[in-house]
Amino acid sequence: MRDPIPLDLARLRRSCSECALGFLCLPAGVDAEDMARLDAVVRKRRPLARGGTLYRPGDALRSLYVASEGSFKTVVVSAEGEEHVLGFHLPGELFGLDAVGSGQHRCQAIALTDALVCELPFARLTEIAADLPSLQQQLLRVIGQSADRDHDHVDVLTRRQAGERIALFLQGLRERLTRIGRHGDEFQLPMSRDEIARYLGLALETVSRGFSRLQDDGVIEVHGRRVRILDPEALRRAASGGDCQGSSATRACDRA
Amino acid sequence: MRDPIPLDLARLRRSCSECALGFLCLPAGVDAEDMARLDAVVRKRRPLARGGTLYRPGDALRSLYVASEGSFKTVVVSAEGEEHVLGFHLPGELFGLDAVGSGQHRCQAIALTDALVCELPFARLTEIAADLPSLQQQLLRVIGQSADRDHDHVDVLTRRQAGERIALFLQGLRERLTRIGRHGDEFQLPMSRDEIARYLGLALETVSRGFSRLQDDGVIEVHGRRVRILDPEALRRAASGGDCQGSSATRACDRA
């Protein structure tokens, strides 16, 4: 049985030129000439096998990265050897910014699946940005969006209920998948329960139970890494602590 | 009894021209002429009373900010009315970047103490950066450092032991205070236990108990918001899960 996700559309939208333009040049007008100039800079579609490392702590800032195919995680390993997941990076999302502050990478980027990565040499990028104001704007905006994702992550992590964190995680994934032109309501998780747990600051068993609970409540359907969101509204409620202990999916909180 | 922190040195380093230059122009060579140009752009030392709001969600991106005096917090209020603290911003640390991604602020910035804020109009900043490469570099670097702080925050939040989070919080504060030329080993917290709790994703009682525990263990000395770090090495150990249940400060983990 082969992967049944409808990839046709998504695959098209992720051709490299579409990708580079799609994320760096969205609203602003960058003409064809400029585009060509940018395209020339981008080192295209470097392949990386699942589990492969793109960069590690201490590596000098060389490039920023966008996967055109496949997803990544960025992790740090604490003194005690615990792995903390700082972020998941879906196709089309810029990452590698962790080296911009100090000139060196602070974490390790690992492919969650076989992947193709577009590499954007940082020096070239800033060089071009200097005499291409619209690109400078876009670069800043994209960096800002990356910071927004970090803030979302922090916001999730400050929730004290495991159920809320898990629901928010799924909801966030749904939004991001939709944004990159994929189905947000039915998808394959690129990461393991353990990785989700390390991203959410929970034990992996707690994540597993959380998924089961949402399934029992009729909010989602899970088979391993395959997830379908059945009731987005209920998911939203679960994410807002609207727990209510009940098993009925559609029942609103009795109080109120 | 008046505030006994030795502020002389720190106060000097935070004069506005020193501030603007100190953080935007650190290593790169920016000549006096360029400096003057920058200085002209920075709107200086706007005063804000404790509890005052600098911007709120939905506000258009106008400026980036640096406090020359006083500290800030950035918060989001969740659907249920819970306040989550996304960051604390010490004097000399750039904030306000949460609007760069979307053009609108996503959180609220509130003064923790009476404060003086330097305002850096964003449009002007990028304008100047476009024909001043060294400033562009610095701007990116400073933005990167801000992202680094967010990553540190995430890293703290993914720890599952409250004691570790609290120790890491104090250690991070120590480092940041030192970096801005203040005493890292004896300081006054600008925020309440409740705010620390909302930053760390804990109950305020847990934070209070964590402080008491560190004090009992001889690691720190606390009187309300006044903190003295007695044993940095023990603090580091506490931050790395080196808990050992014991009460003796210097005793290493018995195993090992």
Add this chain to the structure above:
DNA sequence: CGCTGCGTTGACTTTTGTCAAGATTGGTGG
């Protein structure tokens, strides 16, 4: 000098982590 807001501490409850045992899944090689 008594408020009032913050911080601390204790007793108890709830949630989550831990340990351990199965169940599934996916991949590999016979």
Add this chain to the structure above:
DNA sequence: CCACCAATCTTGACAAAAGTCAACGCAGCG
């Protein structure tokens, strides 16, 4: 094509940690 293996996921029982509720202490302020 099937069987087996390893990795991953799920579930249960129990222990530990953190949250909640509540009372008290303390300091700064009017």
